[in-house]
Amino acid sequence: MNIVILDLEWNGAYSRRLHGFINEIIEFGAVKLDAQLNITDRFSCFVKPQVTKKISAVISDLTNITDANLLDARPYMQVMSRFKKWAGDCVIATWGTSDILALIENCRYFGGGETVPFLQRYVDLQQYVEKRLDEDGKEQLGLSKAAELLSIDDGALDHHRALDDSVLSAMVLERIYTKDTFRPFIQDCKDPEFYRRITFKTTYICDVNSPLIEKEHLHFTCEKCGGEAKRRGKWTVKNKSLRSTFKCEKCGYEFCGQLRVKQKYEGIIVSRKSIPLPKIEKPRRAENADIADMRLTIKENGVGLLTFKAWENIPYLTHCFSTRIGGVSEEEFAAMNLGFNRGDSDENVKENFRLIAQAANIPVENITAGAQDHHTNVRRVTIKNAGTGIWKPKDMESVDGLVTDEPNLPLLIYAADCVPLYFYDPIHHAIGLSHAGWRGTVNGMAKATVEKMQEEFDTRPEDLLAAIGPSIAKECFEVDAPCAEEFLALPDSDKFVTNDGNGKFHVDLWACNRAFLLGAGVLPEHITTGGVCTMCNSDLLFSHRVTRGKRGSNAGFLMLREQNA
Structure with missing residues (x-):
């Protein structure tokens, strides 16, 4: 029986029929292996997009597939038919299940079926390799990392292209394959349980009142003395887990109790963890100061604002970044917290907005924000959107960037270690403000x-x-290999990624964003880097890493003023 290793490339496309996005497949790549795992045949075929006619810039940059490549391609169902005939009776293998899920999604959309016609037997290669390499499974093993662990030279292959990725998968499999260890991983796709299992979406239970959460799950003991700990705060949701502060009734030790309840196809998985409470610094003393290439100014109402020195004399433009100085919030939110969802009272946050609007001389009622979720979606807003995301319900889901050419419409993005990006077009008098976490950056x-x-x-x-x-800053942004690999896949990654040699890396988000700006055509002399690290200045700015999430929210503001004002 042959093994066929399949890899796909797809483009996120908005479907009017679905009123949502679909991962539309744009390329098939596969290799056929004989019993000795020799490659006996190859399959490579572009797929003509039918949902959208244009590939996103991100996918095009990642894969080097252009719109021109797809002009003469075949429609999805025709490619499916060709692949089925080519593959024959075989075991289909993919690296992870995302390709299979994309196949199911595309078959449902274009063919109306709930199954994949050529899928009879299936192996998740990622799962098999992780097992063979004794990986602990806490982090998914990427294909490039697996090749590195097995000392496979993949320099001649074009990553993020379907055929070459299937070839690399075959090279990885060849190094560790034995028939006896491989056989138990073969799944029968004719079994109805297969599709139920593979399409089941793991969810995290974040409602403390859910019947799936038992009372005993909410109890914590002290890791210092083993005594019973009493909950002292409300349950909050953070990073798909429930958290609250606890204090040991025996020794007085205080900690954060983290409860994560995961609903998988096989059942409920509960994990609990005690996290030491971070030391929360008090806000910095209110004094004017120059910090790197930014200026800290204490306004008449006591609010501290950071501005770019290079932008201070631009006419008809107001910009700033909030600090912790001058608000009314207390404890970990002290003092200028601008986030409604951090656990602070709404009254405090509203008063902080009033104070910062007064300090920055912007209309508080017009402050507008998107619903950030670490994507690269950018939306144009007008005065009709004024107040959205702050005073009005959010109607801009998955929007991390805003642009406008209308005056008196303050744009806002939140950031507490993530990168705020400011844009100004002086010719067309237009602005943009974006939030770039590490995912948005890469x-x-x-x-x-x-x-x-x-x-x-x-x-x-x-x-x-x-x-x-x-x-x-780079010196503070230490990451593990899975995160670093995303950046290492970019051109000239040596300019913003440093390998520490111990499985850890340091990434320069400022340099990476600068590289993307230069690549987009922005002139180097027109790019300003403030140089202020949130982690190094946690008494001035909220830092997610310093406080391990127990914090308020900073915000960046950008607004056009009337040119005749």
Whole structure:
């Protein structure tokens, strides 16, 4: 029996029929292996997009697949038919289940069926390799990492192209394959349980009143003395887990109790963890100061604002980044917390908005924000959207960037280690403000914002001014291999990724965003980096890493003023 290793590339496309996005497959790549795991045949075929006619810039940059490549491609169902005939009676293997889920999604959309016609037997290669390499499973093993662990030279292969990724998967399999260990991983796709299992979406139970959470799950004992700990705060939801503060009734030790309840196909998995409470610094003393290439100014009402020195004399433009100085919030939210969902009282947050609007001289009722979720979606807003996300319900889900050419409409993004990106087109008098966490950074949020301003305002990148705001610096941003691999896949990654040699890496988000800006056509002399690290200045700015999430929210603001004002 042959083994066919399949890899797919797809493009996120918005479907009007679904009123949502679909991962539309744009390329099939596969290799056929004989009993000795020799490659006996190859299959490579582009798929003509039918949901959208244009590949997103991020996917095109990642795969080097262009719209021109797909002009003469075949429709999905025709490619499916060709692949089925080519594959024959075989075991289909993919690296992880995402390709199979994409196949199911596309078969449902284009063919109306709930199964994949050529799928008879299936193996999740990622799962098999993790087992063979004794990986602990806490982090999913990437294909490139598996090749590295097995000392496979993949330099000649084009990553993120379907055929080459299937070839690399075959090289990995060849190193560790034995018939006896492989056989138990073969799943029968004709079994109805197969599709129920593979399409089951693991969910996290974050409602403390859910019947799936038992009372005993909510009890914590002290890791110091083993005594019973009493909950002292409300349960809050953070990173798909329930958290609250506890104090041991025996020894007085205080800690954060984390409860994670995961609902998988096989059943409920409960894990509990005691996390030491972070030391919360008091806000910095209110004094004017120059910090790197930014200026801290204490306004008349006591609110501290950071501004870019290079942008201070730009006419008809107001910009700033909030600090912890001058608000009314207390404890870990002290003092200028602008986040409604952090656990602070709404009354405090509203008063903080009033104070910062007064300090920055912006209309508080018009402050507008998107619903950030670490994507690269950018939306144009107008005065009709004024107040959305702050005073009005959020109607901009999955929006991490905003652009406008209307005055008196303050744009806001939240950041507490993530990177705020400021944009100003002085020719068309238009602005953009974006939030770029590490995912947004590596996926090109900077470039996406430039492209949106080109689309909406005819902005020329060479006219654009850009600034990189307070966020975590390279020296403080230590990451594990799975995160680093995302950046290492980018061109010239040596300019912003340092391998510490112990499985840890340091990533320069400022340099990476700058590289994307330069790649989008922004002139180097038009890019300003504030140089203020949130982690190094946690008495001035909220830092998620320093406080392990027990914090308030910083915010960046950008607004056009009337040119005749």
